[in-house]
Amino acid sequence: MADVGLAPNPRWGRDLCAGAVFSAIPLFCCGALLIAFHVYSFRHVFAWSRFGKVLVASIIVPFVEEWFFRGIILGVLLRTGRKYIPILAVSALFAVVHFLKAPERTSAIVTWSSGLNSIAHSFGRVGDPMMLASAFVTLFFIGCILADARMLTHSLWLSIGLHAGWIFGSGTFNLLARRQALALPWLGKNLLVGIIPLGVATFTWVVMRIWLKYDRASKV
Template identity: 30%
Template structure:
């Protein structure tokens, strides 16, 4: 018989096996790309980053499928990838909110002369496409484990707010090895975990979180030229700063700034208002949902 109630200790203990599987998948990618990582991970090209994330996402799907089926003894359907009646609305809303955040954030930082910018005159549309696909893979990979598996299973044995907080701390901790990490960056990544996990509490569905996660990274990095969680990637706008500080986020990017805290708190409040009254249609359970009523 399949378990109906999970064990939070078992769920959290899967973090190390997950990291091992992801590490093996990435090592294979580096080997195929002939990238030497003996002295650390070097800066990669847009294509190399795409291939690495392709293998990372495959590893994430494999790990979460195995953990769900053989450890939690549940159907993979509980992860939250079902197409619901609100699928398109959630995708569009998830994409729209980051656009507003970075339009406002970029304008404020530029207007206050915290950042300076110019248009990249060497735009490669191949890199633009690869960047978009890569950030889709990033969103899929991270949401699949952090929200779909981790938060989803913690919810079966813990209070939902405790589960959300624990999964958000773990999500932030996953980024501790990122370049230029700071305490402010950690706070912002913790808030990102809250923001991305909040809709899942009410819908048990990942599509809003995947769309928002993708939109956040893509518009932050590829469009507006901020470093994404400390890493520099191809962008349409090239940024520079007179000095790195808590207002412009420095080398970590927008996620290293106090403005990001404000932006995320506003988004969290709006998302809560939107999703708090979401109801499953009659006959569906939180673990096996189909259509939702808006």
């Protein structure tokens, strides 16, 4: 781990739980306000089968992506001796990969051309300037927050917790409520796209930094 700038974290459990709370709770509070203002409305049925998938994704995806983006790639780039350029580069890559992810059920029937169809649908989203600005900027900023958590703790546990909380919060809320109307650039297809989610992510970042300041000071 030392080769990529990571160190053992004796407070890994504390960081993991704190990260999940800092990212998920503000999302749920934001969702509650959106329901109160009739931007979203409750669904009649809760899809428990899909909730299981959200739960599994919240556990597996953060570990895989944080090790890849903030662990390996960022760690290698940091060996150049620079700090901010690697963070910005990895965050941009993180945003692009997630933004270009093909929509669900792009191809109803799997054929030899299904992969090409998915790629075409992915790049088709770039043609929407408003979606590009809303999705990319939010995802880029989230990537910067995750990188900042990694840099401040010299480990991936806090960023894994933050990542897990965002996936769980956004995924669960989408199962609880449906959007009444698309309100770009304020709010996109979910609670992780748009100016409002950007503000919520900023709040999470501020809370994370304040907590780290006092938590790390308490062990001195």
